[in-house]
Amino acid sequence: MKQRNDRWAILFFLGPALILYLIxxxxxxxxxxxxxxxxxxxxxxxxxxxxxxYRRMLEDENFVNALKVxxxxxxxxxxxxxxxxxxxxxxxxxxxxxxxxxxxxxxIFFPYILPSVAIAMLWSTIFNPVGGMLNGLLDMVGLDRFMxxxxxxxxxxxxxxxxxxxWRMVGFYSILILAAxxxxxxxxxxxxxxxxxxxxxxxxxxxxxxxxxxxxxxxxFTFINTLKVFEMPxxxxxxxxxxxxxxxxxxxxxQAFKNFNFxxxxxxxxxxxxxxxxxxxxxxxxxxxxEG
Amino acid sequence: xxxxIRDFGSHLFLTILSVLIIVPVIWVFVNSVKxxxxxxxxxxxxxxxxxxxxxxxxxxxxxxxxxxxxxxxxTIITVFFIVVIAAMAAYVLSRKKFLFRLTIEKIFxxxxxxxxxxxxxxxxLLMNGxxxxxxxxxxxxxxxxxxxxxxxxxxxxxxxxxxxxLEEAAIIDGCGPWKLFWKVMxxxxxxxxxxxxxxxxxxxxxxxxxxxxxxNDDQYKTLPxxxxxxxxxxxxxxxxxxxxxxxxxxxxxxxxxxxxxxxxLIEGSTAGAIKE
Numbered sequence: 001m002k003q004r005n006d007r008w009a010i011l012f013f014l015g016p017a018l019i020l021y022l023i024x025x026x027x028x029x030x031x032x033x034x035x036x037x038x039x040x041x042x043x044x045x046x047x048x049x050x051x052x053x054y055r056r057m058l059e060d061e062n063f064v065n066a067l068k069v070x071x072x073x074x075x076x077x078x079x080x081x082x083x084x085x086x087x088x089x090x091x092x093x094x095x096x097x098x099x100x101x102x103x104x105x106x107x108i109f110f111p112y113i114l115p116s117v118a119i120a121m122l123w124s125t126i127f128n129p130v131g132g133m134l135n136g137l138l139d140m141v142g143l144d145r146f147m148x149x150x151x152x153x154x155x156x157x158x159x160x161x162x163x164x165x166x167w168r169m170v171g172f173y174s175i176l177i178l179a180a181x182x183x184x185x186x187x188x189x190x191x192x193x194x195x196x197x198x199x200x201x202x203x204x205x206x207x208x209x210x211x212x213x214x215x216x217x218x219x220x221f222t223f224i225n226t227l228k229v230f231e232m233p234x235x236x237x238x239x240x241x242x243x244x245x246x247x248x249x250x251x252x253x254x255q256a257f258k259n260f261n262f263x264x265x266x267x268x269x270x271x272x273x274x275x276x277x278x279x280x281x282x283x284x285x286x287x288x289x290x291e292g
Numbered sequence: 293x294x295x296x297i298r299d300f301g302s303h304l305f306l307t308i309l310s311v312l313i314i315v316p317v318i319w320v321f322v323n324s325v326k327x328x329x330x331x332x333x334x335x336x337x338x339x340x341x342x343x344x345x346x347x348x349x350x351x352x353x354x355x356x357x358x359x360x361x362x363x364x365x366x367t368i369i370t371v372f373f374i375v376v377i378a379a380m381a382a383y384v385l386s387r388k389k390f391l392f393r394l395t396i397e398k399i400f401x402x403x404x405x406x407x408x409x410x411x412x413x414x415x416x417l418l419m420n421g422x423x424x425x426x427x428x429x430x431x432x433x434x435x436x437x438x439x440x441x442x443x444x445x446x447x448x449x450x451x452x453x454x455x456x457x458l459e460e461a462a463i464i465d466g467c468g469p470w471k472l473f474w475k476v477m478x479x480x481x482x483x484x485x486x487x488x489x490x491x492x493x494x495x496x497x498x499x500x501x502x503x504x505x506x507x508n509d510d511q512y513k514t515l516p517x518x519x520x521x522x523x524x525x526x527x528x529x530x531x532x533x534x535x536x537x538x539x540x541x542x543x544x545x546x547x548x549x550x551x552x553x554x555x556x557l558i559e560g561s562t563a564g565a566i567k568e
Binding site: 006007013016017018023024025026027028029031032035042088091092094106107108109110112113114115116117118120121122124126130131133136137140167172175199224227228230231238248249252253256257262265266268269270272276277280 | 313378406417433
């Protein structure tokens with residue numbers, strides 16, 4: 001009797017979460033795989049075309065371009081975020097047990113909780129050539145020859161987006177690394193000090209190696225998050241000028257919701273998943289591999 | 293001496309970063325009380341007089357009032373259901389033994405890996421088929437479903453920490469599974485539930501991509517969509533004053549949350565990754 005009662009209770013408690021999750025998360029994900037083999041525009045005929053969607057990608061200049069742009073975002077953002085967040089975390093850790101610690105930590109983390117749409121707009125007004133803060137400041141300090149249309153030119157648009165994206169997320173990773181620094185047992189550092197290690201040596205030979213696990217997490221997170229970069233290019237440049245800042249995510253959105261190529265968009269989604277998984281595996285492998 | 297130099301260097305570096313973070317945010321607040329003419333002609337000046345006109349125009353004419361109300365409504369109701377539904381599931385997954393328990397747990401965890409972009413097109417078609425595109429309840433259902441993995445994941449950890457003895461005592465007192473959960477376990481898991489609610493509040497208030505594909509109708513748009521609209525459609529004929537006021541409107545709820553729950557937000561968001 002009790003057994004049966006329990007079984008109903010389990011079903012009842014687990015039911016709502018499981019049903020919603022299976023319908024709205026798992027089913028569409030599996031369906032993406034199926035749809036990637038069809039030519040389908042949402043309405044009308046759905047024709048099986050095998051791997052044609054995947055073949056089409058190779059010949060689609062704009063897809064190849066988007067793939068390259070995403071690669072470029074990763075190439076710039078991952079190392080920059082990694083280096084910056086390590087430096088920030090180490091700097092903040094110098095103020096442990098002082099009131100500055102809380103102060104800096106709160107400010108550095110702050111952008112991470114703001115809506116990314118609002119961040120994009122905030123920076124687009126700063127970069128705006130008409131009445132924008134950046135050109136205004138440059139003019140004020142006499143550097144007016146650097147005043148430009150930041151988001152409208154190929155030379156500056158990409159860098160501007162990378163800057164805003166880093167501005168948004170570097171705090172989160174800094175705090176992640178900071179938490180790991182605080183977890184390093186103090187006696188190891190003291191022992192090194194007794195052995196005559198300088199501050200710099202302690203950082204290089206003790207702190208950084210002890211942070212290996214968290215740095216691995218940071219690399220995977222930044223990699224995956226940069227792969228997904230969407231709001232900043234969409235809102236700051238709409239992928240332009242000339243698709244020079246358009247990543248795969250934005251191209252896929254365009255295919256699905258502007259051109260209504262749902263089959264093709266799903267195939268791009270599948271490639272997206274494969275890239276995510278390959279990246280995680282690859283990073284795990286090289287960071288684990290160096291352990292010997 | 294060396295320590296002084298090192299501290300000075302750190303201070304200098306962190307102060308520069310803090311300025312880079314805080315000044316743009318303050319700039320938005322300052323501009324939100326300036327007139328549009330002042331914003332364009334004297335972008336770096338302080339307002340000549342405090343005026344809330346921008347807020348009135350943003351709320352009414354730019355339609356951000358509807359967006360704000362929609363966002364608040366969606367966020368509060370969604371967070372409530374996320375916490376209740378995820379807590380029920382997490383409790384069972386943490387406490388009961390049954391067939392496929394591990395499989396189900398793994399299926400939930402898988403959601404942390406699946407990128408939204410994979411299922412974007414099929415999700416839209418599914419919602420379209422169910423007549424849930426351009427519907428606030430539809431958007432809420434998707435938000436609840438998408439938040440399950442993460443929320444269940446943190447709540448299982450909380451339920452695991454609650455000692456079994458309390459539960460056993462309640463059972464001996466003749467407490468049924470329903471009462472046991474609501475009267476004993478749910479209150480005991482309160483700190484975890486509050487954390488889960490805070491994280492989901494911030495996440496859903498800020499959410500943009502899912503809303504973008506599921507909502508087209510102006511009257512159902514959430515605040516991020518409304519803001520994005522101002523920028524993409526009006527571009528250079530924008531009512532700048534209203535735009536800055538709108539940005540402030542979108543900052544306020546999360547900033548208040550940040551001021552109150554800062555420690556929980558900062559430490560909670562890193563705890564998961566450190567445990568690995």
